[in-house]
Amino acid sequence: MDSLNKIAAIILTYNEEQHISRCINSLKNTVDEIFIVDSFSKDKTLEIAESLGARVYQNPWVNYATQFNWALENCDIQSQWVWRIDADEYYEDNKKLDLKKSLSNLDQDITGIYIKRKIIFMDKPLLHGGWFPVWHLKIWKYGKGFCENRWMDEHIKLTEGTTTQLDCVQVDENFNNLTWWTDKHNHYATREVVDLLDTKYQIFSKSSVEPNFFGTGEQRKRYLKLAYLKFPLFLRPFIYFSYRYFFKLGFLDGKSGFVWHILQGFWYRFLVDAKIYELKLKFKNDEQEIIEFIKKEYSTK
Structure with a gap:
């Protein structure tokens, strides 16, 4: 296969039978290869993916980064180009943009x-609260x-290289x-505790993304995370919610937006602080x- 301007999508999965066909079908007319790296699903995820032409691999789950880097190293x-997309996401086709043509017109x-x-x-x-548009580096060579x-x-x-926006x-979606969402975010909260403490104490390794408020979206987010760490426990969820919901006009997204900001912007972050406080007490x-506890329980090496 001539690789020039061709795109491979990598999708990590576990029990995604209700999402995977939507994701794959949204990509089929845009990408050239679709790779599923599955963590031994118990539903019909693999059957559906294979029927739609995706190439399936399986690997035990450690964390997202470990699994995705395994995919980069082991998928054929x-x-x-590589495209990072989750199973519950999909490509919203832009009729005004020919992605392949846009890639071919980029500087080397x-x-x-x-x-x-x-x-x-x-x-x-x-569409408000600072949630859209948010730019993410999702496609790279x-x-x-x-x-x-x-x-x-x-x-x-x-x-190496530089970036652009398309x-x-x-x-x-x-x-x-x-019930599923709150359970998932309960697990996310534990991961967030590990990440916040790692950010604060540099437990595992120095971040490869340098914090910079005026840099890329990732650099700005990392800068704000460090700033967030400086606020007192239990106060910062109130500040974060107020900033998103009032200052960034999150209230304009109606009842669904209100539920989102209460759960994601306040409850979730309050839960993270409660788990940190629990560790401090322990x-x-x-x-x-x-x-030492974080090193023992959450090292990926």
Whole structure:
């Protein structure tokens, strides 16, 4: 296969039978290869993916970054470009943009593409509160980037080249109910605790994304995470919610937006702080013991 301007999509899956066909079908007329890296699903995810022409691999789950980097190293990718997309996401086709043609017109030193991410929650696109448009590096030249190994907030880090933006949208719309959502975010909260403490104490390794408020979206997000860490426990969820919902006009997204901001912008972040407080109580605020506990329980090596 001539790899020039061809695109390979990589999708990590586990029990995604209700999402995977939508995701694959949204990509079929745009990408050339679709790779599924599955964590031993128990439903019909693999059957559906294979029927739609995707190539399926399986590998035990450790965390997102480890799984995605395994995919980059082990999938038989023949394309020039790689696209990172989750099973519950899909490509919102832009009739005004020919993605392949746009890639062919790029300067040779461009190795990464930022595209827009849109969240749909309870049938409502979240267009306010700072949630849209948010630009993410989702497409990059194969061999020129990797997923930084963090437990949360992992980004693609380019090893060389520059980036640009293309006006296409990757939509995040999950069909599961709120019981599933809150359970998932309970697990996310534990990962967020590990990531926040790793960010604060540099437990595992120095971040490959340098914090910079005036830099890329990833650099700005990392800068704001460090700033967030400086606020007191339990106060910062109130600040975060107020900033998103009032200052960034999240209230304009109606009832669905209100539920989102209460759950994602307040409850979730309050839960993270409660779990950090629980650790502080368990180890009597001994930072070294907390660090050793995180190293023992969450090291990926």
